[in-house]
Amino acid sequence: LENHEEKRDYVFKAAVIGDSAVGKTHLLSWFTKNKFCFDSKSTIGVEFQTRTVTIEGKVVTAQIWDTAGQDRYRAVTSAYYRGAMGAMLLYDITKRPTFDHVARWLEELRAHADNSIVITLIGNKADLVDQRVVPTEDAVEFAENQGLFFSETSALSGDNVDRAFFRLLEEIY
Numbered sequence: 001l002e003n004h005e006e007k008r009d010y011v012f013k014a015a016v017i018g019d020s021a022v023g024k025t026h027l028l029s030w031f032t033k034n035k036f037c038f039d040s041k042s043t044i045g046v047e048f049q050t051r052t053v054t055i056e057g058k059v060v061t062a063q064i065w066d067t068a069g070q071d072r073y074r075a076v077t078s079a080y081y082r083g084a085m086g087a088m089l090l091y092d093i094t095k096r097p098t099f100d101h102v103a104r105w106l107e108e109l110r111a112h113a114d115n116s117i118v119i120t121l122i123g124n125k126a127d128l129v130d131q132r133v134v135p136t137e138d139a140v141e142f143a144e145n146q147g148l149f150f151s152e153t154s155a156l157s158g159d160n161v162d163r164a165f166f167r168l169l170e171e172i173y
């Protein structure tokens, strides 16, 4: 995959957001296999990870930004969202408040990001079936009303993770 970078067609920037401990870091690590990068042009040192994939015959590098801690994140909001074409907005299916806060995250996205940004709502920790408190139907209805894609994932087992990212990247493309 790394060899593809020489003939890369596109770089798509995306952001992973949501409450603390919903699984953002794990989801991103699963998708990128921990290939850490640093934004060399930035003085604030926001971290992102990349993975190069093929979408409809084009070589696309997904450059995915991680919040790397809420405090630090507050100071870099605008840089974080600048140029983002996609966003993964996570909640934890076992923690109702993390789902209730999704509306607030959407407001922030719509205030700082481009209007055309593609957003996927992600109900993470889907492996914790016995602890589920957010019904899938609630999230599906919310996503439909807000014009978001929706997936349930497990960043622990990797279930649906690639599929959710690929769908986001295909939609950006």
Ligand code: GDP
Pocket (backbone or CB within 6 Å): 019, 020, 021, 022, 023, 024, 025, 026, 027, 124, 125, 126, 127, 128, 153, 154, 155, 156, 157
């Ligand atoms: P972040 O603060 O949103 O980046 O969350 P982390 O990725 O650090 O995850 C927070 C905690 O949830 C960690 O203890 C993870 O092991 C756990 N976790 C993350 N994703 C999943 C998942 O899909 N299933 C389960 N069971 N645990 C998860």
